[in-house]
Amino acid sequence: GMEEAYCNMRINMYLDNPKEADVYSRQAGRLNSVNMNKLPILRYMQMSAEKGNLYPNAMFAPHWSVNAHNIFYVTRGSAQVQAVGSNGNTVFNGRVNEGDLVVVPQYFAMMKRADSNGFEWVSFKTSPLPVRSPLVGSRSTLKAMPVDVLANSFQISQKEAEDIKYNRENHMFLLPPTSRS
């Protein structure tokens, strides 16, 4: 029965439907992902994919992938991308344009900011159920820490620690441009 199920499994899924976005922000863009729950054959392949769309000057919050390498290919527009390795060195800092492909290893922190013409990409991940951990936003690692821990960690005031925790608390992964940007 297993073989039959495998042989008849659905093998494709449209990834760019705005109505089916997993994360959507009116001011920042959207993310559509396909994992083993949506496309079961990916469980066997141990892979998954994601389509991202950032509006002009919007940002993809700094984050790292917990259980997968991430290979992303730029399908439209351009963005400033930064990635940081475990030794604290910047391992990528540059502009990516349509047709570019970048490999970001597991746990390497990365952030993107779309240029004025917006940014679209497709990511391929080496896990059927990828998990990412953001540094900024409603479910961020830093937001989960007590104010005193942040204040002592960074040697900043309680007020500044609260700003770090809460200023982006209404956003998840996709960050609208600020007045500075």
Added chain:
Amino acid sequence: RTRQGDPQQCRIQQLSASRPSRRIESEGGVTELWDENEEQFQCAGVAATRNIIQQNSLSLPNFSPSPRLVYIQQGRGLLGISYPGCAESYHSRRQSTSQQSPRERQTEQQRGEDQHQKVHRIRRGDIVALPAGAAHWCYNDGNEELIALSITDVNSETNQLDQTPRSFYLAGGEPKRSSTQQQKQQYNANNILRAFDERMMADAFDVPMEVVRKMQREDERGFIVKVEQGEMSMIRPDEEEDEESEERRRGSN
């Protein structure tokens, strides 16, 4: 998936007891590391570390790509863990005071504050499981040094990087005393926030550049720091309540 160890590494003629070969001194404690290149560690695909956290000191937030089990050999402390993808905090409206201006009150009311934080009491004899990728910090609020021995399974299938033991820190920096290139290579850890562009960080966190500069400044305190201005305050159940419920659990078994 099978464990990725190289079978060649396990052709060991003789096992031996070993002690830490390296010592990283931070402002608030010491990190001691066993030589992961020793045959026995290579064969088992594990790395061993011992952290000694002084009183009123904080081991800074960090995470590892591999799962880690920690044994608390001495002392007591508070441990915070953030699991990726899990909401950790709940919010409530802040009470505004009459001394604040209406604008301040409005800003304060729009912002939440933690009503609950997931903070665990750890004490001597505890074994603590730290899943791969879970950011954690530890604060020694006891009256003696907190000594924690960790074994990291670098060969775990959750780790898709190579088998070099790594720690990704969200704060702190290389202590001045151990900043030689050789030691940097030996202790694969650094503050990952420092490498980001300060303007992009300020936009991402929506905070002034000055705050980001503080977060990214050269921090020679190391990875375990002294807590300033007395003890840290945490939102957590009373210790007595904790111990009572523990007793109840034991009694009902």
